[in-house]
Amino acid sequence: MSHKEFKQYPVQDLMYVTPRPELVFTEGSGMWMTDHTGKRYLDYLQGWAVNSLGHSPQCIQDALTIQAKKIINPSPAFYNAPSAELAALLTANSCFDRVFFGSSGAEANEGAIKLARKWGKLNKNKAGQNRFEIITFNHGFHGRTIATMSASGKPGWDTIFAPQVPGFPKAELNDIASVESLINEHTVAVMLEPVQGESGVVPATREFMQALRALTKKHNLLLIVDEVQTGMGRTGELFAYQLAGIEPDIMTLAKGIGGGVPLSAMLAREEVACFEAGDQGGTYTGNPLMTAVGLAVLKTLLAPGFMDTIKEKSAYLSAALTKLSEKHGLDGERGEGLLRALKLGKDIGPQIVDMARDMGPVGLLLNSPRPNLLRFMPALNLTIEEIDQMIAMLSEVLTRIEKQNK
Numbered sequence: 001m002s003h004k005e006f007k008q009y010p011v012q013d014l015m016y017v018t019p020r021p022e023l024v025f026t027e028g029s030g031m032w033m034t035d036h037t038g039k040r041y042l043d044y045l046q047g048w049a050v051n052s053l054g055h056s057p058q059c060i061q062d063a064l065t066i067q068a069k070k071i072i073n074p075s076p077a078f079y080n081a082p083s084a085e086l087a088a089l090l091t092a093n094s095c096f097d098r099v100f101f102g103s104s105g106a107e108a109n110e111g112a113i114k115l116a117r118k119w120g121k122l123n124k125n126k127a128g129q130n131r132f133e134i135i136t137f138n139h140g141f142h143g144r145t146i147a148t149m150s151a152s153g154k155p156g157w158d159t160i161f162a163p164q165v166p167g168f169p170k171a172e173l174n175d176i177a178s179v180e181s182l183i184n185e186h187t188v189a190v191m192l193e194p195v196q197g198e199s200g201v202v203p204a205t206r207e208f209m210q211a212l213r214a215l216t217k218k219h220n221l222l223l224i225v226d227e228v229q230t231g232m233g234r235t236g237e238l239f240a241y242q243l244a245g246i247e248p249d250i251m252t253l254a255k256g257i258g259g260g261v262p263l264s265a266m267l268a269r270e271e272v273a274c275f276e277a278g279d280q281g282g283t284y285t286g287n288p289l290m291t292a293v294g295l296a297v298l299k300t301l302l303a304p305g306f307m308d309t310i311k312e313k314s315a316y317l318s319a320a321l322t323k324l325s326e327k328h329g330l331d332g333e334r335g336e337g338l339l340r341a342l343k344l345g346k347d348i349g350p351q352i353v354d355m356a357r358d359m360g361p362v363g364l365l366l367n368s369p370r371p372n373l374l375r376f377m378p379a380l381n382l383t384i385e386e387i388d389q390m391i392a393m394l395s396e397v398l399t400r401i402e403k404q405n406k
């Protein structure tokens, strides 16, 4: 096979938004990706936790080709079968009753924010005023639209595109008093990630989730879980809210539900699903091409025994990371299911990412959302051998860095 050189790809015409290595990825299969030179990489990014079943799985290839031959987009003004079937399967396997489909996590979260504000207009405070404030969390991440950036608690995001959308006071994760102190006559909801993903895999505790549910019930507030990263089996349960045994009012999904294609969902309980005609929509909402893929992904997760394999593999990964941490004098690991972080104890994350990617003959793709941390978000169907292989490669990189820094 002959390969193009990097210079032959017109990448300079892409708008700059992030630094990228001089690699063009041309093929993917399961946990593996191949670049323009033919070099293979073990991929622990998986498109940022979107490839829940790995790169180009057969069930997604089939869903896309079969559906593309039938119908791609009848328009959101008409029903189509895959979107209805996917909604029915999601509601049958969760505490929610109604589903709105979108194309990205940010779009699903925008929908959740709109639904909560609409509900706060129909369920006014004692003074007869609309309720609109949604309590969110420091270090939270909800997307890159103006409203979802405002809801996020990423340092610096309050000023980059100022002015923000008002109405998102920030509490501290796992500190129920910090939430309670922000509740006022305008509050309508509390919104959080059950595991803060982008901020470095920081789980909300079971006790905190349960206390939040009790507190929001007491004050007649909605509880919104952003499960864009934690939903669809990632944590070992189908949805992360199930880990705490609670039932939220609204949930958003994206990333894993599409297995790599753009699909998101916003789910609500019947009493909360208060949109009227014209309130919400979108050209691509519930298009059959993407929802056919979502259906294939969800059916795979629901196949007998599949969720048990996620629990087994996450226990194995957790133990292997703990052992690696001990071997190299690191700070341990944390996470839920197959969303895990290795705490490095020093700011060597970016150096590890570059060395692991550039090592030969095969590379390793890792993510360092904070300089003192690595995040692992593999395909949910990876093999034990692919965990062992990653640990061996990462250990080699750590040994090299130890030698360099001597």
Ligand SMILES: *Cc1c(COP(=O)(O)O)cnc(C)c1O
Residues within 6 Å of the ligand: 103, 104, 105, 106, 107, 109, 141, 142, 143, 144, 193, 197, 198, 226, 227, 228, 229, 254, 255
């Ligand atoms: C990735 C992510 C989003 C944003 O999703 P996009 O599809 O990039 O818009 C929102 N919330 C959480 C928790 C995420 O991890």
